[in-house]
Amino acid sequence: MTLAPDQLLLWAFLTPIIVAVLVAVAGPWRNLRDAISVLGSLATFGFVAMLASEWEDKLVSRTIADFLPGLTLRFSLEPLGLLFAVIASTLWVLSTIYAIGYMRANEEHDQTRFFALFALAIAATLGIAFSGNLLTLFVFYETLTLVTFPLVTHAGTPEAMRAGRTYLGILLSTSILFFFLAMVWTYFEAGTLDFIKGGILNEETGPSVTLVLFLLYMFGIAKTALMPFHRWLPAAMVAPTPVSALLHAVAVVKAGVFAVVKVIVYVLGVERLAGVPGTAIVPVVAGFTIIAASLVALKQANLKRLLAYSTISQLSYVVLSATLLTPISIMGAVLHIAMHAVAKITLFFAAGAVYTAAHKSEIGELDGIGRRMPWTMGAFAVAALSMIGLPPTAGFVSKWVILKGAFDATAWCAVAVLVLSTVLNAAYFLPIVHRAFFRPLSAEAQAHPHGEAPFPSVLALTLTALLTLGLFFFPGEAMKIAEAVATGR
Amino acid sequence: MTLFDPAWIDVAILAFMAIVAFVVALLRSVFASVMLMGIFSLLSATLFVILDAVDVAFTEASVGAGISVVVFLGAMSLIPSPKAHGRTRPLLGALVCIACGALLILGTLDMPTYGDPQAPIHLHVADRYLSESLEATDVPNVVTSVLASYRGYDTLGETTVIFTAAIAVLILIGGSWRDGVKAPARADKETGDA
Amino acid sequence: MEFPGLYNYWIAMVLMMMGLYIVITDPNMVKKIVGLSIFQVSVFVFYISMAKVRGGTAPILDDRFTVYSNPLPHVLILTAIVVGIATTALALALLVRIQAAFGTVDEEAIKALERET
Amino acid sequence: MISTHLPILQVLVPLLAAPVLALLRGRTLSYLVATGFVVVAFLIAIGLTIQVVHTGAVSYAIGNWAPPLGIEYRIDELTVIMLLMVTGIASAVLIGGGQSIAVEIPERRAPLFFALFCLNVAGLIGMTVTGDVFNLFVFLEISSLSTYALVAMGRDRRALTAAYQYLVIGTVGATFYVIGVGLLYMMTGTLNMADLTARVSGVESTLTIKTALAFLFIGLGVKLGMMPVHFWLPNAYAQAPSTVSAFLAGTATKVAVYVMLRIVFGIFGIGIFTSSYLADVVIALGIFAMVAASVSAIFQSDAKRLLAYSSLAQIGYILFALGLATEAGLTAAILHLFNHGLMKATLFLALTAVALRLGRTRLEDFDGLAQAMPATMLAFAVAALSLVGVPLTIGFVSKWYLLAAAFDRDGVLVAAVILGSSLLALLYLWPLVERAYFRKRPAGAPEIEEAPLALILAMWALVAVNVFLGVNSQFTVNLAANAARHLIGAVP
Known part of the structure; x- marks a missing residue:
């Protein structure tokens, strides 16, 4: 069976939706339901993989609906979107496997609703990845917020509701107030919203308008968790761990930085932005976010909250790098989207595995746990190295390119920020690893023996850890894509 | 004069x-x-x-x-x-009325003077009613012929207005309306609706 | 400007505003409807004044006359009079019900009663 | 050929339903007859739409008296949008509301209630299709008088005072309209809209014409719920029987806006509108309403009242867009006119279901409702999101055009205000959704079941239209844009 690329595009997007419907129908039979989730995620991965193998620099596009006259909902594939789709669909397979183990072991309620919404969130993420114009991106960006809201509030407790309100409040209000405004403004200035290399604004748009648009986009796309609009991300940590792992380490937050890179490269245009005075505000804010979030992470006692602040800081790497506006720095931003994704999901998987097996969520309780859960904590250690940016992990590759970009742009402050944050990252990740492997088990822990988490969970986190290592040794494909985005081939 | x-x-x-x-x-x-x-x-x-x-x-x-x-x-x-009562919001009322009245009188300043046979009002449609209606309807009273024929549809509407009002009055105070009055008052107390 | 100039219109407008003033300020809900009637009748006066042609007669065609007043406003006002009485009747029916439900037709007293419940 | 007489049939079908209904006895029979007549009216509206789309505007001289001597019906794109909306929402409300009406209206009064409902529909249709400014007044009164009585049928005694309040202010508004028509007639000598358009241009600089415009504007402003002459609206919507609220919220104010469009742009033309200060006043009033009414809505404790204030805010959007007096602005106004009617009708139908099952619609009554009434609350949630302007719904389409229009003329600041106001919409609607979905039914609350099937079908029919036109908005946008072009070109 051979499908034309545009059909593949459509099928990759439709499969998760079909999965969601089937999961909802098959709810009462949980083995069938979970089998559907796994098979569906594999099928989606298959479609994306076929797209990746068949894709050859040609623009593939498919119109879904004539949304407004002159503006369509359209999918089209370019390297950055392909990269994002590959990451999302790969990690969906792994996190589905992980989630089945996690949800069953913790006897979570409303599992059917959970898996159905999970699949819908992936559909929205792929919609973002494939979007052929800004309007389509916006539509799926909003859909993703709405679909993930019930996942964040899954627990249904007052605390979860409060967190949910913060989540929805910040994401929706920034997107409506800034992102939407910027989009309509862009349409008004440019007459189109298509993604075109080098941007779509024409000569008549002055530098001040461009700057305002740039700022509206950067802060309107609050999924990047740029300060001061970062509070939704720690709030979202009340969700079950698989949600945090896939959505708040990969899909949702990466949708944010993905959109930022898209806007910079395909809407505003790197070269045009480079000529606009004042754009340096954003890297400054991003740099501040990197340092501030790292400092906050240092003080966290709860493992998931620590990971959330680490995510905030890592996302700002992408924003910082992208807004330095040189080809190398754009490349670094793109690479970091991928590299951070695999490592961060591993960390969340590990945190969830610890919670499932040992019922521990505080860092202080992890003494000696590495001896009981060697696979889990081993994977954690690999991912932590990647966060710091040490070889032989994926994080080293992207951080290296980002640093090179900063040198290229002669942004010495950025270099300083990067160095300082590496130190800070080490300061909050290494003690955890040290604690897990080199401290004796506490007396209380010795009284409650436990082993590894359920097999599906361990399998998933081991695979992602291997990916983290693998991307260090074989970064070629990712590099090629990043280069294509940055240089405009 | x-x-x-x-x-x-x-x-x-x-x-x-x-x-x-x-x-x-x-x-x-x-x-x-x-x-x-x-x-x-x-x-x-x-x-x-x-x-x-x-x-x-x-x-x-x-x-x-x-x-x-x-x-x-x-x-x-x-x-x-009912017992006599003072006025409510007399100042607001006076202001609204003075404003509207002033606007209206301002509006008359550009009007043709009263009774002017050359006013546009008398020259366009009205003139044609006066000259054509006898031939078309055979009724000497132009008001009647316009009412019944040219604008007969208004008259249908007018009848409907009366009909509407009749039904409305009937539904409000027709038949044993007092039953209908007591019922809501009771329901009001029962549900404790504020 | 020849007498009476715009005098007819002006008085009609003053009358309208007097009616409107009663509608806005009188707390008695029956009296408000009286005000409404005065307002509407004043509008009728305004329309019929517009129809008048100096030296004209009633628009009933006859060989003895050549100048007639404008028949169209008359037609309109015939309709408007009927609409007016329809509105009045409906308003009064409502007031009968309000009296039965609240025991008063005083606006302020009813407002107080509504706040209570 | 019957198709040539569709314009008159459109009005006569619901009009003739009334005397038939007044003679009937029994709830079921009168319900079926009324629904039948209204659905036929809807089919006629579809027929007229097809006719207009294929052959352009239709003119129908009543009794064969050629305009301007006789009364003319004129049906173009804008008209059919309104006709579809009025008859469509009337059909949905009647089909879905049968059980609710059975609970809220005593058996003895049911036939008269349905008669008034049909008269109301006929009045609104008459206002929509007529091409004669005085004939419009007559139909305005038909719809108004029936509305007053329908509002008074609410179960609470406050419904009576709400109806009275509406009657007084409504009659003042209608009388202002008549004054405006008088002044207009004085200067032009005609009542036919097309004829007026041609003749107004000769006298457009006179104070009389400007005063006429002001009075027509205020008179219609009362009817369409323009702040600050809006105060009848929250009471009327909150106290009327649920089905009546649903119908009114979806149609009555919208038809008044339509008439305003017709008169301000069709007759007076853009020149007078913008050269007098009226355009700026309208924009200011619109912005005021979208902020003030939204803020008021946040503090309401009853869902019906909350939605009523939300309607005032949405009217503010429409007025604002209308005040821009550009082609983009009018497109946005017409589009939002239609879209808002659809969304509000859905929301009020959902409230009808809640009122039917719980007897009240206070905010705390929504706790845990999504478990008991999943289909109802999902429809409510979709319509609520649509009102906020979430993509893939018509609310988003409206917002898009509103913003585009704002950019076109007034720039970023106003656009930001519009967006801020949609955030307020999120703020006042979200608590309802959250209560329904994420709270438990209070302990000891009575067991309730889902709304009756007919009501759910009616709601979901509107939701389906909402989402369909939200994803593929070509049809409505093109109709609205064409209509706007006609209005701007001063072709009525």
């Missing part, structure tokens, strides 16, 4: 009407206001005769001064005469 210009008559009637309206505004007795309203209608009917609108005068006298007053009195037999 002479002292015996017939225009003086309508000036006088209008002045009378103003006095009546003023008294109604001041009066606290509802009954007396209704009676004066009838007189106001009668005065306007007289004015309409002078202004050549005999059909309107006849209708206004019978409907405005007659039926209307009867309807008021009928309703008031069911509504006890």
